[in-house]
Amino acid sequence: MLVNLPDVTTDRTDHANTTVWVADVLRRRIAAGELAPGTKLSEQQLAASMQVSRNTLREAFTMLSIESVVTRFPNRGVFVAAPDSDAVREIYRVRRMLEPAAVLWGPELDLHRLDAVVAEARDAKRRGAVPDMAAANQAFHEALIAMSGSLQLQQMMGRVLAEMRLVFHAMSAEPEFHTRYVEENAALVDLLRAGRRAEAADTLRGYLDAAEAELLGHLGA
Incomplete structure (x- = not known):
């Protein structure tokens, strides 16, 4: 095409x-x-x-x-490009280094922005709009990296998210992949709002591990 x-x-x-x-x-x-x-x-x-x-x-x-x-x-x-399993592994290596660190130490926590993205994701979930849920998920992780206050890290995350969006196409027939992360993202915001940053970072690492395993399983199948 x-x-x-x-x-x-x-x-x-x-x-x-x-x-x-x-x-x-x-x-x-x-x-x-x-x-x-x-x-x-x-x-x-x-x-x-x-x-x-x-x-x-x-x-x-x-x-x-x-x-x-x-x-x-x-x-x-x-x-x-159409990313393969090796590309997925590399994407998640980068994400595990960047995102939990931004959550744990980022000086520019913007709860209003995170709440707005969660609201968009929940609305997309109610409508059954999988592409909109995927877009909201991208925006959520972009907002987490913005907490770092670093333009270079945000640019790096932009590159990672562009490749990540291509991976999401492989999950287009699996709407539950995006659905479950709507509330997991909301739970991360709740931890940040409560000042429980270390717990949020640990939770996010587990979240990324689970997402990577599911994607690799799907690509392998």
């Missing part, structure tokens, strides 16, 4: 590096679920849509390829 993105030039600011901006736009659309695994990315269409040169686009593809978000196939083109 080959997909052209809508005109995204209105998203553009005076970014110092056009290649980085292009990679960020594509990464954000993958993280939002707008581009599914296996989608072919057309150089010609994307360059026109984003008003950049094809050389710039190729440089952005190289950045995303290093991040395992896209895959290049000789004589075929560039496609949105």
